[in-house]
Amino acid sequence: xxxxxxMLKPKPNPQQQLRDWQRRLRQECRNxxxxxxxIQREEKSVQKAIRDAAKRNDMGSAKAxxxxxxxxxxxxxRLYENKAQMNSISLHLGxxxxxxxxxxxLSKSAEVMKLVNNLMKAPQMAVSMQEFSKEMxxxxxxxxxxxxxxxxxxxxxxxxxxxxxxxDKVLTAIAGETAAQLPEAVRKERVKQPAQVVAAAEExxxxxxxxxxxxELEEMRARLAKVRS
Numbered sequence: 001x002x003x004x005x006x007m008l009k010p011k012p013n014p015q016q017q018l019r020d021w022q023r024r025l026r027q028e029c030r031n032x033x034x035x036x037x038x039i040q041r042e043e044k045s046v047q048k049a050i051r052d053a054a055k056r057n058d059m060g061s062a063k064a065x066x067x068x069x070x071x072x073x074x075x076x077x078r079l080y081e082n083k084a085q086m087n088s089i090s091l092h093l094g095x096x097x098x099x100x101x102x103x104x105x106l107s108k109s110a111e112v113m114k115l116v117n118n119l120m121k122a123p124q125m126a127v128s129m130q131e132f133s134k135e136m137x138x139x140x141x142x143x144x145x146x147x148x149x150x151x152x153x154x155x156x157x158x159x160x161x162x163x164x165x166x167x168d169k170v171l172t173a174i175a176g177e178t179a180a181q182l183p184e185a186v187r188k189e190r191v192k193q194p195a196q197v198v199a200a201a202e203e204x205x206x207x208x209x210x211x212x213x214x215x216e217l218e219e220m221r222a223r224l225a226k227v228r229s
Contacts, residue, residue: 014100017139018093021132025086028128032083035124039072042223047174054175066170068221070163075228082122085115096141106140113142 046065053062092112100106116136119129136142 014097014106014139017106017135018097021093021135022090024128024132025090028125029083029086032079032086032124036076036079039076039228043069043072050171050174059171062171062175063167064221066167066174067163068225069170069174070166072228074163078122079124082119082125085119089115089119093141108143109141112136116142 046069050062050065050069053059053065089112092109092115096106096109096112116129116133119125120133122129133142137144
């Protein structure tokens with residue numbers, strides 16, 4: 001019955017479709033802005049935790065938290081890119097409707113198709129953009145697309161190397177003065193030793209001295225992961 005009613009419902013004209021799409025795109029942009037604010041607000045708490053960890057010579061925890069900040073900043077950069085792409089879609093849709101007034105129907109837009117396809121690969125945007133793409137395919141703005149997302153696992157090692165480089169920069173920027181006051185041997189041992197050794201050292205310290213700090217570290221990492229998702 002619902003399918004029949006949908007068939008009988010008059011189709012919206014191009015101007016109505018444009019207004020609806022632009023309204024929803026603006027809402028998605030506001031959602032992105034809110035998510036960015038949440039991430040940046042949480043980062044301030046993590047920065048304080050990094051400085052506190054450096055003061056107590058716990059460079060293992062400081063480095064782990066710095067890595068979360070690097071990941072969060074990368075997420076923020078992607079969110080800004082997503083927002084810019086949605087604004088571009090809105091502009092191109094406006095151009096398509098202007099052309100439709102002359103030719104009498106909506107024409108396909110290769111640029112909109114490319115932008116929508118890019119946004120469908122973004123985890124935060126995949127669901128909403130899939131819905132947009134169905135409507136735009138039906139309206140004749142874009143053609144049906146094949147998801148050609150590249151498996152991120154292929155270059156995960158390169159990304160991890162880049163993150164490690166950024167982690168050192170974040171540590172220097174946030175806790176540089178505090179870390180510089182530590183003995184040279186401590187800095188080298190705590191920051192540059194292999195990950196397995198760092199993990200073992202952190203575990204021993206958590207059991208012996210800083211169980212509460214370890215719980216706080218995990219809570220902060222969990223909160224950052226939540227606002228990034």
